[in-house]
Each structure stands twice: as C-alpha cells, then as structure tokens.
Amino acid sequence: MEKLSIIKIGGNIIEDENSLNEFLTLFSNLEGKKILVHGGGKRATNIASKLGIESKMINGRRITDLETLEVITMVYGGLVNKNVVAKLQVLQTNAIGLTGADINSIQSDKRPVKEIDFGFVGDVTKVNHIAIDKLIKADFTPVFCAITHDGNGQLLNTNADTITSQVAVGMSEIYETSIYYCFELNGVLQDFSDKESVIKNINSETYKKLLKDGIISDGMLPKLENCFDALKNGVLKVNMGNTSMLTKENDNFTTITI
Amino acid sequence: MEKLSIIKIGGNIIEDENSLNEFLTLFSNLEGKKILVHGGGKRATNIASKLGIESKMINGRRITDLETLEVITMVYGGLVNKNVVAKLQVLQTNAIGLTGADINSIQSDKRPVKEIDFGFVGDVTKVNHIAIDKLIKADFTPVFCAITHDGNGQLLNTNADTITSQVAVGMSEIYETSIYYCFELNGVLQDFSDKESVIKNINSETYKKLLKDGIISDGMLPKLENCFDALKNGVLKVNMGNTSMLTKENDNFTTITI
Numbered sequence: 001m002e003k004l005s006i007i008k009i010g011g012n013i014i015e016d017e018n019s020l021n022e023f024l025t026l027f028s029n030l031e032g033k034k035i036l037v038h039g040g041g042k043r044a045t046n047i048a049s050k051l052g053i054e055s056k057m058i059n060g061r062r063i064t065d066l067e068t069l070e071v072i073t074m075v076y077g078g079l080v081n082k083n084v085v086a087k088l089q090v091l092q093t094n095a096i097g098l099t100g101a102d103i104n105s106i107q108s109d110k111r112p113v114k115e116i117d118f119g120f121v122g123d124v125t126k127v128n129h130i131a132i133d134k135l136i137k138a139d140f141t142p143v144f145c146a147i148t149h150d151g152n153g154q155l156l157n158t159n160a161d162t163i164t165s166q167v168a169v170g171m172s173e174i175y176e177t178s179i180y181y182c183f184e185l186n187g188v189l190q191d192f193s194d195k196e197s198v199i200k201n202i203n204s205e206t207y208k209k210l211l212k213d214g215i216i217s218d219g220m221l222p223k224l225e226n227c228f229d230a231l232k233n234g235v236l237k238v239n240m241g242n243t244s245m246l247t248k249e250n251d252n253f254t255t256i257t258i
Numbered sequence: 259m260e261k262l263s264i265i266k267i268g269g270n271i272i273e274d275e276n277s278l279n280e281f282l283t284l285f286s287n288l289e290g291k292k293i294l295v296h297g298g299g300k301r302a303t304n305i306a307s308k309l310g311i312e313s314k315m316i317n318g319r320r321i322t323d324l325e326t327l328e329v330i331t332m333v334y335g336g337l338v339n340k341n342v343v344a345k346l347q348v349l350q351t352n353a354i355g356l357t358g359a360d361i362n363s364i365q366s367d368k369r370p371v372k373e374i375d376f377g378f379v380g381d382v383t384k385v386n387h388i389a390i391d392k393l394i395k396a397d398f399t400p401v402f403c404a405i406t407h408d409g410n411g412q413l414l415n416t417n418a419d420t421i422t423s424q425v426a427v428g429m430s431e432i433y434e435t436s437i438y439y440c441f442e443l444n445g446v447l448q449d450f451s452d453k454e455s456v457i458k459n460i461n462s463e464t465y466k467k468l469l470k471d472g473i474i475s476d477g478m479l480p481k482l483e484n485c486f487d488a489l490k491n492g493v494l495k496v497n498m499g500n501t502s503m504l505t506k507e508n509d510n511f512t513t514i515t516i
Contacts, residue, residue: 009324046333051308070337074305078336079328082405082413086359093391096361101344102354103398131352138392147340153348155340209276251498 005135005177007032009163009182011041013243014080021087023182026246028091033175034093035167036143039082039160040076047071047211064119064157072157073099076145077153084143096140099181100124100148101155103131104161106155108148117195122148124163161223165230172234179238180245181223187241187254188224198241202256204228212247224256231258262394262433263292264320266422268441269299272338279345281440284504291424291433293395294353294401297418298334298341305329316355322415324379330415331357334403335444342401358382358406359413362419366406366414380406382412382421385428385490419481423488430492437488437496439481439501445499445512450475456499457464460514462486482514489516 007027013019034076048071056063064072081097081222089097092234100122125241135142146160161181168177168184187198188210202210208226210216216224222243241243241253265285271277285294303313306329314321315318322330339355346353356382358364366380393400400427404418419439426435445456446468447494468474474482485496497503499511 037414046307048408050310051305073340074332074336078332078334082331082335082357085357086407086413087411089359089362089409094361095359096354097357097359098354099343101340101347101350104347110495134396134398138396140389140392149344149347151347155344165301170284220269 001174001176003032004171004177005030005032005176005180006037006164006168006171007034007180007246008037008185009162009243010039010160011043012184013182014038015041015043016257017035019243020084021041023243024084024087024091026243028088030246034141035132035136035171036084036141037077037146037160037164037167038143039078039146040072040080042078044072044075047051047075049154052166058116061116061118061119065122066120068159069120069155073147073155079143081143086144090142093141094139095143096135097145097146099155100158100163103135104128104149104151105132105142106144106148106158106167106227107151108158110150110154110156120154122150122158124148124158124166127208128169129173131247132171133174152229165235167228168230168235171231172236177194177235179227179235181238181240182243182245183240186252188216188220190215196252198252200252202254204258208254228254228258231256259432259434260466261290261431262435263288263290263328263439264295264422264426264429265419265434265438265504266295266418267501268297268418269301269470270442271440273301275392278342278502281354281501282342282345282349283430283500284407286346286454288504291400293390293394293401293429294340294342295404295418295422296334296337296401297404298330299305301338302333304390305333317373319374319376320364320404321375322367322379324378326415327378327415329415331405337402339401346399346401351399352397353401355403357403358416358421360467361393362386362407363390363400364402364406364416364425365409366416368408368412369437378412378414382424384408385394387397387428387431390425390429391432396453402414406484417444420482423484423493426488426493430494436495437485437493439485439496440501441498443498443500447475448473454510456510457512458510460512462516465514485514486516489514
C-alpha cells in the first residue's frame with residue numbers, strides 16, 4: 001500500500017505569519033502523498049467581535065449560531081484556507097482548498113440537542129475517500145478547513161481534530177495512513193512541567209497505565225481517545241508534537257500505535 | 259469535440275436566496291460538462307462596511323486595498339462559494355469551489371499603477387486548462403469565485419466576466435466551449451426602453467452596425483468587447499440573457515458568434 005500523511009495544524013500556527021510560513025515549507029518538503037487539515041483559531045472570534053457578533057460559550061465550548069457559522073465560513077473557508085493554498089502554490093505544492101461540501105468529501109449530522117444546543121456543529125458521518133482520492137491521484141494536495149455539510153445544503157462547523165482522524169480512517173481503505181497532529185507541545189509529556197519529558201511511544205497497553213497513573217491531562221484525554229479511535233479503524237500510526245516532527249532531524253515527539 | 263458550458267452569474271442572483279436557488283436548479287439540470295463562475299455582489303460591501311472598512315471608489319470603480327481584499331476573500335471565496343457548493347450537492351451536482359490559487363488554475367498579474375492604483379486587482383495571464391480538466395474528467399463541477407493569484411502567494415480580486423471569458427478560452431483547447439452570461443436583462447436590447455426588444459443574433463458584422471447606430475450602451479460595450487475577444491480565441495458562442503436561457507423553453511436571448 002502506498003503511504004499517505006495527514007497533517008493537522010491548529011490556531012497557534014495559523015495565527016502567526018512566521019510560524020505558518022515555516023510550517024508550510026516543512027509540509028511542502030514532506031515526501032509522498034499528503035493532506036492538510038487546519039483549524040481557524042482566534043481570527044474567527046476577532047472578526048465576529050468586530051461584526052458585533054457575541055461569541056457564546058457554554059461550559060467553555062463555543063456555540064455556533066447562524067451568524068457565527070457565517071463568520072466561520074468566511075474565515076476558515078475563505079480567508080485562511082485560500083491564503084494557505086496560495087502560499088503552498090509558491091512552494092510548488094499543488095494545493096486545493098476544500099470544505100466537506102466540496103466534492104461531497106465529508107458529510108456530517110448536526111449535533112442533536114441534549115443538555116446543550118451547540119447550534120450549527122456537525123459530527124462526521126461519512127468520508128468520501130474515493131472522491132478525495134481522485135484529487136490525490138491527480139497530484140493535487142487537499143487542504144481541508146474545519147467545515148463539513150449535512151448533504152441538505154447546510155454547512156456545519158466541525159472539530160478539526162475529528163475531521164483529521166475521520167479522513168485518515170476513510171483514506172486508510174486505500175493508503176497506509178499516518179496522522180501528524182502538530183500542536184504547541186513537543187509531544188505527550190510524562191511531566192507537564194517539563195517540556196522535554198516527551199513520551200516517545202504509546203500503545204494501548206502503555207496508554208492504560210498512563211491513564212491509571214494520572215499522567216494524561218484533561219486537555220489531552222479527548223485527543224488521545226480520538227487517536228485510538230482512528231488506530232482501531234485502520235490508521236497505521238498517529239504522531240503528536242511540534243511542527244519540526246515533520247523533519248528527519250527531530251525524533252523527540254510522541255508516536256501512538258495500537 | 260465534447261461540449262462544455264461556462265455559466266456566469268452576477269451579484270443580483272447571488273444576493274437573492276430565491277433567485278439563487280432557482281438558478282442553481284437550472285444549472286444542475288443543464289446537460290453536459292459545465293463550469294460556474296460567480297461574482298460577489300453587494301455582500302462584500304455590506305460586510306466591509308460593518309467591519310468599518312470604507313469602500314473606496316475612483317471613477318465608479320472599486321479600489322481593492324489589503325483590508326478590502328481580505329473581505330472579498332472571506333465573502334466570495336468562503337461565504338458565497340461554499341454555500342453555492344453545498345446547495346449544488348443537494349441537487350446532485352458534484353461541485354468543487356475554487357479560486358485561481360486552487361490547483362493553480364488561474365494566474366494573474368497585479369494591475370500596474372497608471373493614473374489609478376486599483377490595489378490588489380488581477381488581470382488574468384494564464385488559465386491552467388489541463389488542471390481544470392482533471393476535475394471535469396473526474397466528474398466534478400468547478401465553481402469559480404472572482405479571485406485569482408499571482409503565483410507569488412498573493413490573492414487578487416479579479417473581474418468575474420474576465421475570469422469567465424479567459425477560462426472559456428483556455429478550455430476551448432479541449433472542449434467546444436459556450437459561454438452563458440446571466441444578467442438582469444433578457445439580452446442585448448435593440449431599444450433599451452423595451453425589455454423585450456432582444457437582438458437574438460450578433461456577429462462581427464452586425465456588431466459593427468450596432469456600434470455605428472449607437473445601439474450598444476456604455477455598460478454593454480466592455481461586456482461585448484470581452485465576448486468578441488473570447489470568440490476570436492476559440493470560444494464557439496456567447497449567450498447573454500436572463501437565467502431562463504438555460505432552459506429549452508426560452509429562446510429569447512442574445513447569441514453572439516464571430
């Protein structure tokens with residue numbers, strides 16, 4: 001099976017022009033077939049605020065009303081995505097910017113209202129790996145923003161980590177797929193106060209022990225659950241660390257296997 | 259040669275939800291390979307105004323400073339483009355939204371500063387018909403917004419009529435290409451005060467006579483020059499009229515040939 005890398009970057013890279021440019025160079029230099037997934041960061045909040053749209057949070061989680069969805073569509077789908085694509089073209093990476101609505105690549109269901117109504121937020125239900133692969137086979141590099149659609153004309157704000165793992169699961173039907181989650185830390189840390197204490201390898205067994213020993217922090221828990229979900233569904237490995245893990249010089253990051 | 263239709267819609271259709279839905283149904287029902295090009299209309303102006311960005315006009319033409327370009331990228335490339343794509347998916351048209359930066363499809367040069375500095379406005383220099391055709395051959399329907407790039411990482415605001423004619427010229431290397439300019443009028447009018455006085459056929463010869471007789475209004479002149487430019491460069495025919503010209507019921511529109 002041919003290899004495919006799916007790289008996710010968060011708001012901290014998107015928001016800083018230098019970090020973004022550095023990352024995009026690393027991404028372009030990465031050999032083989034690849035897909036980029038990006039979040040949007042605080043830019044959406046800033047623009048919403050300028051437009052007089054209040055950011056509504058419940059229990060620390062954003063509520064996506066119709067106005068907020070419009071801002072997200074503008075910022076993630078337009079401003080961020082298209083500038084990333086234009087920058088990648090300079091680096092000879094033939095990028096194509098996508099939401100889940102484009103080529104019907106990622107469908108989702110609007111999250112059901114239970115205690116909280118999250119509004120126009122989608123939970124991924126179907127990744128069209130065959131359509132996405134048509135782009136890859138044509139030597140295009142898909143760049144996904146954190147927006148999907150419900151197939152009935154409604155765009156939906158969707159967690160970029162979930163998009164990454166779900167697209168990876170879908171693509172693993174065709175490719176030997178690895179995920180790279182780029183974030184602020186060097187990896188999953190043994191000791192949160194020591195940035196260098198990276199746990200280089202985690203598997204299902206050692207994960208149980210880490211959980212038992214209280215090493216996994218609250219913020220890391222959903223990310224790791226997401227990783228194991230992807231691994232159980234066909235993804236080869238998940239790497240977590242800072243962007244330099246995309247180079248051969250840095251081997252100080254976390255690799256998670258099943 | 260296989261046939262390809264390139265349809266351009268303007269702001270008047272984009273801005274009105276009912277008009278847009280009606281148009282998209284007609285577009286979806288249109289047989290054969292096709293491409294959609296859309297402008298953005300007043301929505302960008304409205305959002306710019308809400309963000310406190312003044313729309314600068316010189317001699318009735320918009321100046322695109324960096325802030326305005328950002329709004330255009332958000333509105334045309336994000337809000338409008340992605341909603342059109344999501345709506346087309348419902349109609350079983352497998353749309354893919356694009357700027358000229360995506361798959362390096364349309365390159366342009368920033369307009370040189372002469373008497374007026376138009377800012378971040380692009381004049382199309384190269385249409386990558388082979389890349390666009392890869393999407394068409396994969397049964398995807400390209401939906402272009404009015405943004406191109408300079409190949410050096412800069413997005414540029416670009417006239418949607420020009421994008422339409424330039425993409426049509428490029429695609430005519432591979433397809434028998436027809437343009438449909440959808441606008442407010444039923445076609446080119448013999449008598450501007452009579453909406454039904456559509457001139458059904460125009461060619462180079464009759465065009466000269468219309469010019470001489472003062473039938474062509476100032477607003478129509480650049481559009482028609484644009485049409486003849488496309489026809490001279492390989493496009494089969496250009497149709498101008500309201501959206502119902504896409505149906506077989508309406509034959510009251512203007513067809514321009516060389």
